[in-house]
Amino acid sequence: MSDDLARLQEVLGVHLRQPDLLRIALTHRSLVRERPLASYERLEFLGDSVVGVVVSEYLYHHLPAVSEGELAKRRAALVSKASLAEAACRIELHTVESVRLVMDMLGERGKRSVLADTFEAVVGAVFLDRGYRAARRLVNAVLKPGYTRSCGTAGSEDSKSALQQLTQSKWRELPSYETIREESADHQPVFRAVVSIHGEIQGTGIGQSKKEAEQAAAACALSKRHMEKE
Numbered sequence: 001m002s003d004d005l006a007r008l009q010e011v012l013g014v015h016l017r018q019p020d021l022l023r024i025a026l027t028h029r030s031l032v033r034e035r036p037l038a039s040y041e042r043l044e045f046l047g048d049s050v051v052g053v054v055v056s057e058y059l060y061h062h063l064p065a066v067s068e069g070e071l072a073k074r075r076a077a078l079v080s081k082a083s084l085a086e087a088a089c090r091i092e093l094h095t096v097e098s099v100r101l102v103m104d105m106l107g108e109r110g111k112r113s114v115l116a117d118t119f120e121a122v123v124g125a126v127f128l129d130r131g132y133r134a135a136r137r138l139v140n141a142v143l144k145p146g147y148t149r150s151c152g153t154a155g156s157e158d159s160k161s162a163l164q165q166l167t168q169s170k171w172r173e174l175p176s177y178e179t180i181r182e183e184s185a186d187h188q189p190v191f192r193a194v195v196s197i198h199g200e201i202q203g204t205g206i207g208q209s210k211k212e213a214e215q216a217a218a219a220c221a222l223s224k225r226h227m228e229k230e
Contacts, residue, residue, distance in 0.1 A: 004096045011091050012122070012138060016129040025121035026093075028102040028114060040121035047124030050132070051079055054139040062151050062222060064162045074150045078143060084116035087142045093118050151219055159218035166222070167197055175202075177217065179210045193217040 005022055009015050016022055021043070029039035055078050059071050066074075077083060093099050099118055103111045119142075127135040140147070151159070160175075167173050179193040193213035195203045205216025 004098070008091070008093075008096060008122075012126070013141075014126055014130055014134055014138060016125065018129050021125040021129055022122065025125040026096055026098045026118060028098070028118075040118060043121040043124035043128075044117045045124070046127065047120035047122065048079075050123050050127045050135050051084070051120055051139055054136045055079055055143065057136075058140060058143075058147060059150070062147070062159075062162075062219065064165075078146050078150060081112055081116040083143070083146050084119045085112040086146075088115035088119040090142050090145075091119070091122070093122070159215045159222060163195070163218040163222055171198070173197065175218070175221070177214050179213055181210075195221050197221070 002023075004026070005019055008022065008026075009019070024038065025040050025043050025047075027039050029041060052075070055075050056071070059066075059074055059078075063071065063074070088094065093115060094103065099114065102114050106114060123135055123139060126138055163175050167175050176196045177193055178196070179191055181189055181191055190206055190208065191210050191213035192206050193204065193210070193216065194201050195205075195214070195217040203217045203219070203221030205213050205218070205220055207213035207216050
């Protein structure tokens with residue numbers, strides 16, 4: 001196995017039983033002109049669908065009071081070429097030799113496209129080799145910054161309500177928040193909140209206001225509860 005494949009699997013936290021799938025996922029069609037089926041295009045096709053399902057599932061669970069139309073807009077932003085190219089860089093795909101060779105041949109817009117496509121192909125490879133749960137863990141981990149942005153806008157008002165509904169329905173208990181005001185390095189106020197259930201801390205969050213910090217803590221707790229079900 002090449003150093004790139006071994007290193008990428010370490011970054012992904014997933015070791016494939018069929019590492020050749022990952023090799024194909026990193027192979028652009030320009031590198032195998034005589035053998036088009038040896039490129040990542042089929043894996044990209046599969047990975048595109050898997051990413052869409054994972055993101056849809058995440059938004060559905062974390063934005064319970066957001067309409068279908070708004071969910072679709074947020075999903076579109078999260079699965080855009082720009083968003084997935086950022087995701088590719090988080091798992092260091094831009095440093096893989098075969099990807100770097102193709103990027104060097106393309107303009108800036110082409111680089112973004114090949115990074116996004118390669119990320120989807122890698123997800124497709126993980127899905128085929130290790131199943132949906134492994135692919136979901138990968139996508140959710142890598143897209144976490146995008147989720148924070150998406151769920152921290154209009155939908156953020158729902159996190160406290162959703163957590164309250166969950167705790168009331170399961171334990172007939174309300175979550176408890178503790179918020180303190182701190183000062184950032186640039187002397188701007190920042191708030192840190194913790195939310196507890198059954199007297200145990202379930203989530204933490206920070207924000208520029210008490211309300212924002214508590215929403216972030218509630219979102220963290222909801223994410224933890226959701227991950228425990230996996």
